[in-house]
Amino acid sequence: AYNEGPKRKTWSLHDLKTIKPLTSTQALMFREFFDGQHICAHGSAGTGKSYVALYLALNEVLDPESDVDKIIIVRSAVPTRDVGHLPGTLEEKTAIFELPYADMFADFIGRKSTYQDMKDAGLIHFNTTSYIRGVTWDNAVVVVDEGQNMDAHEINTIMSRMGKSSRILFLGDLIQTDLRNRRGDVTGMDKLITVTGTMDQFTNIKFTHADIVRSNFVKSWIIASEGIMV
Secondary structure, three states: OOOOOOOOOOOOHHHOOOOOOOOHHHHHHHHHHHOOOEEEEEEOOOOOHHHHHHHHHHHHHHOOOOOOOEEEEEEOOHHHHHHHHOOOOHHHHHHHHHHHHHHHHHHHHOOOOHHHHHHHOOOEEEEEHHHOOOOOEOOEEEEEOOHHHOOHHHHHHHHOOEOOOOEEEEEEOHHHOOOOOOOOOOOOHHHHHHHHOOOOOEEEEEEOHHHOOOOHHHHHHHHHHHHHHO
16 A cells, blocks of 8 residues: 555645636536546646646545545656656656646645645655556545656556545646657557546546636637647
């Protein structure tokens, strides 16, 4: 089992900023998660998929009536195979990928150190798919980010880690896959979307251009460029 000592819940729901969905698709993601569903959220960049997923995960962790005691964030090392050439320890090499999450958790709680504080307390664990074999995730909300950069083997490995009282939010955007130009690498997310679409435990949620909330510039850029850059 994936355990590293007792979790210290020094935060409560009262510490958590109240965030409401900005689009009908985000609202659907809220509803389905609170109804107990596993989520596969896919589609356009800038739609808040990661932000909403981690906010919902933190709601679950801080709920005193929930058995969930940790958030597992998983990303692939596939699009950054040169990570092995970066100096430092494994933690130092992967820290660059955690920067967006540090910003999000700072916004959720209001303290810049929240992400690291929660990691130190055992409430958050960050992993790449290279180092998850053999583990079982019990009592966890698993947030899989940038899922389009995972091949079918990596996705299967993630799904087979799920243990008791755990749920998964799988996020990605097939347009943004970094595997397209890598010899022999093929994203497995399209197959995942098909498979989860047949499972009653999963709700597939498609985000479109209409859901882009990052900025008007990003919305205009994505709409203008996707047809050219795909």
